[in-house]
Amino acid sequence: MVCIGRRADSDRDWHGDDVMSRKSIGLRIWLIQRLSAVYMLLFVVCFGIYFAVNTPASFLEWRAMMANSFVAITATLFFLSLLTHAWIGMRDVIMDYLHVDSLRLALLTVVGFSLLGAAIWIMKILLTVSV
């Protein structure tokens, strides 16, 4: 198992690498990928149960559910986790299979800006819902 949260000096002992090395950046990305996954897992299970128990039967009920601040904010956090998770995953896939530097940069740019745009779009939707 990979150990996380070690101090700089013990990090050096561990792989003979400095904390600023690419290895520890990879470790941080690995951690973000897992933390976003845990948040999404919890949200999907909790929201799924909540939705199944209080299934909205009309537009007004659905809107009222999403206008609740707690739901709106946790759902926004879900989408931000999703988009971060998608960025790391797509970045890994692109870098594994695409070895032409210019194409790789172009595709990473398109994916990154699309995900940023998606983040702004969903935040605009979820944070402006009112009853």
Add this chain to the structure above:
Amino acid sequence: MENKKRPVFLDLTRIDMPVMAVLSFAHRITGVLMFLAIPVVIYLVGLSLSSPQGYDSVTSFFDSGLFRLAVLLMLWCFSHHFFAGIRYFMLDLDIGVNVVDGRRSAWCVLGAGLIVTVIGMVMML
């Protein structure tokens, strides 16, 4: 640096692919498919919350067989990715890190994803 001329053998049709490799590849494919679906999902959420007419048009999309098929595909992607992700968590925690357990858990993940998809299919009928 490494020897750039080292032999590479990547003939996928001739490599014996263990179930864990199939699972890993499916994890990637389902992830990329869900990435492509993100704008559609955001569009549907926005439309359903925009107005009563928008809400009605989202619910009426479910009348279309093609839309239901797409939802089922996404349900498989999601459930597979979800269970495979839990399996990777357990491997990170040193649970089931041997060939026998790894192969067994990989089959369980494949099965669980398909079971959830079939349940979704039955519920949509």
